Amino acid sequence: MTSTYLVEVIITNKKGVRDPEGETIHKHLILRKGYASVQSVRTGKYLLLSVNALSGEDAIRIVKELCEKLRIYNPVVHDIEVRLRG
Amino acid sequence: MTSTYLVEVIITNKKGVRDPEGETIHKHLILRKGYASVQSVRTGKYLLLSVNALSGEDAIRIVKELCEKLRIYNPVVHDIEVRLRG
Amino acid sequence: MPLSHAEIDEIRNILRREPTVEELAMFEAQWSEHCSYKSSRLLLKLLPTEGRNVVIGPGRDAPAVKLFKDWLVVFKIESHNHPSAVDPYNGAATGIGGVVRDILTLGAKSIALLDMLYLGDPRNPHANWLIRGIVKGISDYGNRIGVPTVAGDAWFDPAFNTQPLVNVACIGIVRPEEIISSGPSPGDLIVIVGNATGRDGLLGSSFASKPLSEDVDKDIGAVQVGDPLTEKLLIDAIEVIRKRRLAKYVKDLGGGGLTTAIAETAADYGLGAVIHLEKLHTREPLTTLEILVSESQERMMIVVEQSKLSELVEVLENYDLMYSVIGFFTDDGVIRVFYNGSKVAEVPAKELAKPKPIRRASSPPMEALKGLKPLYSLPPEPRYDDAILKVISSPNVASKRWIYEQYDYEVGIRTVIKPGYGDAAVLRLLDGTNRGVAVKGDANPRYTYLDPFNGAANAVAECFRNLIAVGSRPLAIVDELNAGNPEKPEHFWYFEMMLKGVAWMAEELMLPVVGGKVSFYNEDHTGRQVKPTATIVGVGRVQDVTKTTTIDFKESGSYIILVGVTYPELGGSEYLYRVFRLEEGEIPKPRPCSELRNGRFVYKAIKLGYVKATHDISVGGLATAVIEMSILGNLGFDIDLEKVFAIGAQRIDEVLFSETQARYILEVDPKAINNLLKLANRFGVKISIIGRVTDSGEARFRKRDKTIASIDLDLLRDAYRESLSREIEGGI
Amino acid sequence: MGKIAILKFPGTNCDEDVYYVVKNVFSLDAEIVWHKSFKSVKGWDAVIIPGGFSYGDWLRAGAIAARTPAIESLVEARDLNIPVLGICNGFQILVEASLLPGALLPNENGKFVCRWVRTVVERPKGPWLSMAREGEVLDMPVAHAEGRYYVDEKTFYSTLMKSPLIRYVDGENPNGSLYNIAGVATEDGVILGLMPHPERASESILSPRGFKAGGRVIFESLRQSIKRGW
Ligand SMILES: Nc1ncnc2c1ncn2[C@@H]1O[C@H](COP(=O)(O)OP(=O)(O)O)[C@@H](O)[C@H]1O
Numbered sequence A, B: 001m002t003s004t005y006l007v008e009v010i011i012t013n014k015k016g017v018r019d020p021e022g023e024t025i026h027k028h029l030i031l032r033k034g035y036a037s038v039q040s041v042r043t044g045k046y047l048l049l050s051v052n053a054l055s056g057e058d059a060i061r062i063v064k065e066l067c068e069k070l071r072i073y074n075p076v077v078h079d080i081e082v083r084l085r086g
Numbered sequence C: 001m002p003l004s005h006a007e008i009d010e011i012r013n014i015l016r017r018e019p020t021v022e023e024l025a026m027f028e029a030q031w032s033e034h035c036s037y038k039s040s041r042l043l044l045k046l047l048p049t050e051g052r053n054v055v056i057g058p059g060r061d062a063p064a065v066k067l068f069k070d071w072l073v074v075f076k077i078e079s080h081n082h083p084s085a086v087d088p089y090n091g092a093a094t095g096i097g098g099v100v101r102d103i104l105t106l107g108a109k110s111i112a113l114l115d116m117l118y119l120g121d122p123r124n125p126h127a128n129w130l131i132r133g134i135v136k137g138i139s140d141y142g143n144r145i146g147v148p149t150v151a152g153d154a155w156f157d158p159a160f161n162t163q164p165l166v167n168v169a170c171i172g173i174v175r176p177e178e179i180i181s182s183g184p185s186p187g188d189l190i191v192i193v194g195n196a197t198g199r200d201g202l203l204g205s206s207f208a209s210k211p212l213s214e215d216v217d218k219d220i221g222a223v224q225v226g227d228p229l230t231e232k233l234l235i236d237a238i239e240v241i242r243k244r245r246l247a248k249y250v251k252d253l254g255g256g257g258l259t260t261a262i263a264e265t266a267a268d269y270g271l272g273a274v275i276h277l278e279k280l281h282t283r284e285p286l287t288t289l290e291i292l293v294s295e296s297q298e299r300m301m302i303v304v305e306q307s308k309l310s311e312l313v314e315v316l317e318n319y320d321l322m323y324s325v326i327g328f329f330t331d332d333g334v335i336r337v338f339y340n341g342s343k344v345a346e347v348p349a350k351e352l353a354k355p356k357p358i359r360r361a362s363s364p365p366m367e368a369l370k371g372l373k374p375l376y377s378l379p380p381e382p383r384y385d386d387a388i389l390k391v392i393s394s395p396n397v398a399s400k401r402w403i404y405e406q407y408d409y410e411v412g413i414r415t416v417i418k419p420g421y422g423d424a425a426v427l428r429l430l431d432g433t434n435r436g437v438a439v440k441g442d443a444n445p446r447y448t449y450l451d452p453f454n455g456a457a458n459a460v461a462e463c464f465r466n467l468i469a470v471g472s473r474p475l476a477i478v479d480e481l482n483a484g485n486p487e488k489p490e491h492f493w494y495f496e497m498m499l500k501g502v503a504w505m506a507e508e509l510m511l512p513v514v515g516g517k518v519s520f521y522n523e524d525h526t527g528r529q530v531k532p533t534a535t536i537v538g539v540g541r542v543q544d545v546t547k548t549t550t551i552d553f554k555e556s557g558s559y560i561i562l563v564g565v566t567y568p569e570l571g572g573s574e575y576l577y578r579v580f581r582l583e584e585g586e587i588p589k590p591r592p593c594s595e596l597r598n599g600r601f602v603y604k605a606i607k608l609g610y611v612k613a614t615h616d617i618s619v620g621g622l623a624t625a626v627i628e629m630s631i632l633g634n635l636g637f638d639i640d641l642e643k644v645f646a647i648g649a650q651r652i653d654e655v656l657f658s659e660t661q662a663r664y665i666l667e668v669d670p671k672a673i674n675n676l677l678k679l680a681n682r683f684g685v686k687i688s689i690i691g692r693v694t695d696s697g698e699a700r701f702r703k704r705d706k707t708i709a710s711i712d713l714d715l716l717r718d719a720y721r722e723s724l725s726r727e728i729e730g731g732i
Numbered sequence D: 001m002g003k004i005a006i007l008k009f010p011g012t013n014c015d016e017d018v019y020y021v022v023k024n025v026f027s028l029d030a031e032i033v034w035h036k037s038f039k040s041v042k043g044w045d046a047v048i049i050p051g052g053f054s055y056g057d058w059l060r061a062g063a064i065a066a067r068t069p070a071i072e073s074l075v076e077a078r079d080l081n082i083p084v085l086g087i088c089n090g091f092q093i094l095v096e097a098s099l100l101p102g103a104l105l106p107n108e109n110g111k112f113v114c115r116w117v118r119t120v121v122e123r124p125k126g127p128w129l130s131m132a133r134e135g136e137v138l139d140m141p142v143a144h145a146e147g148r149y150y151v152d153e154k155t156f157y158s159t160l161m162k163s164p165l166i167r168y169v170d171g172e173n174p175n176g177s178l179y180n181i182a183g184v185a186t187e188d189g190v191i192l193g194l195m196p197h198p199e200r201a202s203e204s205i206l207s208p209r210g211f212k213a214g215g216r217v218i219f220e221s222l223r224q225s226i227k228r229g230w
């Protein structure tokens, strides 16, 4: 029996690869408008997949696999995180 | 005393508003490569803010406020989710 | 805008019974201002629409004009003001999508986009957010569909802080014999192609036919996301369909959705139709009513003969386009709509397509007196170095590269004169000849605000001059009139005056107005109308793209020639606004006879090869025009203002910054100067030799020996090139 | 036989431009091939992947097209020594398909940029650059949103510095690309990818004041190479 699981994929730049968008939002938007308590901003891409699977772990396994095989992220520059949506 | 909290912001198109990017990734990549168990894909933008705050709730409050005020998202089109990074 | 009681009675009359909910929805969509032009139709009749070159005038989705014997140019203007006010990114993007589909309906190949943007103060955070979103929306959509955005207009004014004007235009070309225009016959099939219909596009036209509500979330039904990939596939597929002659008729599903597409087509050809709604591909379960009026984007109606259906389907499938065959045309003039076998609507097409026009009251508001006020006492003369720098760095004058560098203006390899280099863009036809087409869009919201009649006339004249200045022959124009609430007489007055101004000048300049668009309800949530604006887009014929002229000075030593007479016309000028914050006075007079005479002279002079660079004089006056030529050419100049042929000017600023119409600056080789003088004589045109191009690295205005202003070119270049970017990037 | 394939995907938009230039300016035989019909590189003299926004550039520029059978079949080009050129989106696709090293990230300023720039060729070699001189300056326009080339230091020094390379002239880098990289190639130069558009810089009529038609050398090299090898 399968049910439907929501799996989140978050793709961000690796440490060492600059994230100018995050820097711009931080510096030119957030800090300039006085939100000094914000230390840093990183941006990324978010995917939400709805997956039929036997279990949560199974859903994660499927998504992890497809992220690798279809190169949903580019390992040269990206980190990826796959998790069930809480 | 403040400490540093990691706050995630996820911006997606509202329900009912199309997401051609998600549709394209689903149809032309994921389904074509045989991952039929994936029912749908929605895409969004991900921000990770590191914030000095008194508590987790306080950090969330700050980020929610700045997302509204600085128009980090457009309430007419987007849903936003602000949460502490687990 | 819901139907009025009178309109509902009218519908009862037409049907001779109570309408069903579906029928009411169809009438409401079709009779909205946006689709039916009910408030404007009577006045629009005043526009001159005919001419030797007009092949298809107003009426179809897009008009067609003879560019050459063997080429038609198809062009159209659209506004997406309301959607862009609530969702600048998608609002502007879907505006591009819509206008491109209009061009597609005739089977023409889209070769250029223009965007005319009337935006708020970049330093206002909300306006800034709108500006970025709008430009990015146009950029992301236009670039993705592979149509270059080659020209436009941009204006910044706090009046547009919450309600910007986003006017976009598309230019297409097609061979006369290949145009899709045979029209449907009874029995032909109706195929809907493209995106699945969804709830996203509900009642968009009604949304554009009422004021912006304070609580934007209520307007949620109108939010639509652009899907440029599907649009691009539509473009590619329709090109094949045209070549293989698979379609008899093509129409965009725009405002009013399915209802409008079918009603207008049937009415235009005296037909009826049978529609089965359950056949339509939808994104989600929808009610019959929703299917009928949804305005989901990137959908087209293709009418095909039964025998060619399978070939059509093959093309659509090759491009992964969704489609459904939803019905056929009949000969009885009645549209019958079914859902799973039961009839939900039965309406006569003609009556549905065209509601009775409404005659609206019109009266000028007190505010309009500002434009009648003669400028008796000008403020004391400023230091001219400072004043020039202020004007050059005004966002309305400074280079628009922050905008156009976000657009792919070269895809298609046709763009011979690119944005920023010429008064108009020039595209080659790429047909083995050197022939081409020039395009430009213009408006001046300050002029039309102060004096809607003369302001609109001046917009037509400016467009004409811009087309002339690159060496093209102006052929025709389309107009977009952006006005306030037509139910308010003092708003409607502006619309009426602008329309009459366009009609008058177009007639005088022999430029048929082959199409256009009206946008009402451009008010902020307090009910204040934004500056009423008449936007004009024109096309010109280019015999030889290698003989066109750009703005930039080419060589030190050339003569600088001013064409036309200068009058002390500072009312409504950029100078008064930028330097003294004054926004009043009589705007420059439209001078159609001078426009024609001077225009013909400049056209001829370019054609004869006397001219190395041309620039028309508009916002910012003479000073701005020569400085732009100098910055782009990286050459200085030395001008003696005493030499300017001016009538009635008593002060320096009345010469430097007057925005008198019908004037141009030419750069002329000393060897050609005598010929040019003779030519001017022959045309009866007043010209003055006002100075020389230099390599001094300095912009110098003097009066005989007295220096009026002398500014380092590097300083000017920086102000001109970077000011807009500084305003926008600094104003987040 | 003796033909250049110009690959077209949903969203490709420079296919006709490349076709026009290759055919009318350089008198080469070419055909625009819809990706579904492109089965193999065999039989083609060269393959060009033109610019545009394949699959809307969604996920990442080039990412979805890189997973199509048409691109997957290009792996063979290396063994068969068939020249492959990726222009703009074509370059992005080649990188996403790992046929060229590195990655192309969103422009540093977050915006699409359309502008003429000057580039310099280093170690020219192979079918696409055989006629270019070391250090030759090529003027070409860029038009992209994701052109910031990224590569790790090791790959840069161990691989790229041995291969043909196209770099933006100092001060003209339009996107924040590392090492000013505008285009990279395999060591033998058979596969070349670059962000600037040579097809837009192949006729003087299209070059704005102060710029030359710097794309010509690429197509001239190809013409020579097809005739005589490289
Ligand atoms: N919104 C825009 N989009 C694209 N190009 C623009 C835009 N606004 C201005 N331009 C370009 O910038 C240049 C100068 O425009 P403009 O100041 O309107 O010229 P003019 O005063 O001669 O009408 C032209 O090439 C024009 O096409």
Ligand SMILES: [Mg+2]
Binding pocket: C423, C466, C615, C616, C617, C618
């Ligand atoms: Mg001009």
